[in-house]
Amino acid sequence: MSRQIVLDTETTGLSAENGDRVIELGCVELLNRKLTGNDLHIYFNPERESHEEALKVHGLTTDFLRDKPKFATLANDVVEYLRNAELIIHNAAFDVGFLNKEFELVGLPPLRSFVGEVTDTLAMAKAVYPGKRNSLDALCDRFGVDRSNRTFHGAKLDAQLLADVYINLTRGQDALLIDATTDEPAIGTVIAVDLRSFVLPVLRAADHELAIHEELLLQLDKSSKGRTLFRQIEVHAQNAVA
Template sequence: MSRQIILDTETTGLSAENGDRIIEIGCVEMLHRKLTGNNLHHYLNPERDSHEDALKVHGISNEFLRDKPKFAAVVDEFLDYVAGAELIIHNAAFDMGFLNKELALLGRPPLTTVVASVTDTLVMAKEMFPGKRNSLDALCDRLGVDNSGRTLHGALLDAELLADVYIYMTRGQDALLIEPSADEEQSSQVESVDLRGIELPVLRASEQESSAHEEVLKQLDKSSSGKTIWRSLANS
């Protein structure tokens, strides 16, 4: 299975084209659907202040970022880290737009020329849960992923949460991807038994049980205004 990198960014605002920049990159590595602990995480000096609305989301102050490295200082490490991997990103168009803008400012080619592919978990979620909220928080709640520590957005934390969400969303693939071991194949072989000579006892309902069952049916029939399917079948 190919190497997968779950990636998230935090930014000064919503528009890379209008000059907003990346302030944080968080990446976690996954091999064979297991987190390896080989993470990449950087806070970055965006050379501009964050918008007020963005500050409310990520809580990373302008002062905190003043002495952090610029993207140019970490770009080679970042590109080496993601090279040849499948990127897994929630709302990939947003993060890829910002990363490609940062690369373009340095005269570098787009990120798609470096990685193997990009998977957008937001697109996956919309296909799996049409008409529902598919934010990262909503998916965590729906899939049982503990996000109680996420009071603010953070790139590394969000990447770790997204890794769990992605595993849950794709767990149906396990049966297709995992070959049974020799021990499992041996244990799954069941000896055939001739059951033709065995008579199973028939346990009939008592008069009290039958009466109670009929009373439940009457209540259901009443609540549905006589439209229960067993009544219609009985009268046909």
């Protein structure tokens, strides 16, 4: 079975090397790309203050974190939970860097020595949507993922949102998340559909859309010196009809 952990952290600041610490870890488990409910959510006492800008993002005050466990006390539990799983992380270098520093501080090896692989959804999104905004918020909006209850960034909530985004990003389905106990067909199951029973509507372009299309083609004609591929296909199609 393919076990994936969608992971997010909140931290006291932006630099693990300069002493910033992990204050929240949120993990959502997917088994064969379905939610299992076997999640992990921990707040940590970082033994230091959060930077003002970081506090505005996550809202986790020093008073709130004061009675929470230190990372060292639960580090081995985190390792065992993540062991052999594929990690799904948005902007993975940030979270991996912080977790590696936490493990280093307690004498444990880095993440990549005990997890399967690390998949960065930010890199995936940039490849699919080059030149567009690909923050988690932007991807939620693009895929219609509801983030209306997100006042602050929170590791568990962001991991849940990212799980939905990841499924949409890799399968294109509108919504996640079939319960692992349902009788839905497994991924990869081939279902025969008789397409002859469907009448597909023909949606013709409006005049203003045709004008924009023609303007774009003229720009391509200019840049390609008259070798626009679409023009060649259009001519072949017209000759075939004639």
